[in-house]
Amino acid sequence: xxxxxxxxxxxxxxxxxxxxxxxxxxxxxxxxxxxxxxxxxxxxxxxxxxxxxxxxxxxxxxxxxxxxxxxxxxxxxxxxxxxxxxxxxxxxxxxxxxxxxxxxxxxxxxxxxxxxxxxxxxxxxxxxxxxxxxxxxxxxxxxxxxxxxxxxxxxxxxxxxxxxxxxxxxxxxxxxxxxxxxxxxxxxxxxxxxxxxxxxxxxxxxxxxxxxxxxxxxxxxxxxxxxxxxxxxxxxxxxxxxxxxxxxxxxxxxxxxxxxxxx
Numbered sequence: 001x002x003x004x005x006x007x008x009x010x011x012x013x014x015x016x017x018x019x020x021x022x023x024x025x026x027x028x029x030x031x032x033x034x035x036x037x038x039x040x041x042x043x044x045x046x047x048x049x050x051x052x053x054x055x056x057x058x059x060x061x062x063x064x065x066x067x068x069x070x071x072x073x074x075x076x077x078x079x080x081x082x083x084x085x086x087x088x089x090x091x092x093x094x095x096x097x098x099x100x101x102x103x104x105x106x107x108x109x110x111x112x113x114x115x116x117x118x119x120x121x122x123x124x125x126x127x128x129x130x131x132x133x134x135x136x137x138x139x140x141x142x143x144x145x146x147x148x149x150x151x152x153x154x155x156x157x158x159x160x161x162x163x164x165x166x167x168x169x170x171x172x173x174x175x176x177x178x179x180x181x182x183x184x185x186x187x188x189x190x191x192x193x194x195x196x197x198x199x200x201x202x203x204x205x206x207x208x209x210x211x212x213x214x215x216x217x218x219x220x221x222x223x224x225x226x227x228x229x230x231x232x233x234x235x236x237x238x239x240x241x242x243x244x245x246x247x248x249x250x251x252x253x254x255x256x257x258x259x260x261x262x263x
Contacts, residue, residue: 055080057262062233063098064255070098071253073235082120087129089119113138127151133164144168156183158194172202182218190218192229211236214257226262233257 060075074096079089094114116136121129128150135143147164158180166172180194196212216231235253 058259060257060259062235062255062257064233064235064253066251066253072096072098085123087121087123089117089121091115091117113140121149131162131164135166141169145174147174157181170202172200175199175201185217188220188222190220192216192218208238210238216257216259224262226260229257229259229261231257 133145145164149162160178182192
């Protein structure tokens with residue numbers, strides 16, 4: 001299939017997807033979620049450069065509890081190469097209240113906003129990319145962001161950092177970092193640890209940050225690139241000082257995670 005045909009197929013698919021802004025700022029139905037998932041699938045099929053490895057998909061389910069509130073957070077990441085040095089990255093995090101007696105719509109079950117990120121990255125030199133990003137959060141308008149990221153990997157170690165600036169209404173700066181390590185244990189088994197940290201610096205307001213910590217055993221399925229990972233986890237949100245700390249207190253959610261990484 002030619003690049004032109006692939007792009008035509010993507011455009012036709014997007015036309016049939018519900019308006020994303022409406023979906024994320026009003027009631028989210030199961031149909032909306034299915035349609036959005038289909039659109040993400042077409043983005044995978046539309047990868048433009050078959051010479052490079054990808055796309056990669058990582059799906060994680062984290063189950064934790066904070067003050068008798070049991071929450072499962074679904075975290076999906078898709079990334080790959082479009083063409084040459086131009087890459088894409090998609091991410092969605094949706095927290096679901098496991099104690100809810102709701103009637104089935106995702107909005108009623110949420111304990112926090114669903115967040116979707118869409119990045120286009122262009123490598124300017126080894127390890128460094130410029131980033132054009134869009135961020136969609138339930139109940140909030142679209143955020144347009146620009147920034148730069150750096151990635152370093154060696155012998156199982158990972159260091160990643162991303163700084164972006166929101167350029168439209170209510171500007172702020174976000175800084176994200178990832179520290180990780182993965183190593184062998186025996187045969188197809190290994191282990192991994194990862195610490196993800198996010199800082200938000202609103203102009204003239206209190207800085208907030210959140211942490212996500214993972215430690216787990218990994219298993220590489222024979223004959224494929226699929227890797228399963230399972231272990232304890234900790235999510236800490238709304239780490240802040242000042243007046244907002246009383247109205248939006250910190251939450252600590254210990255629990256466990258299960259993730260699948262495949263391509």
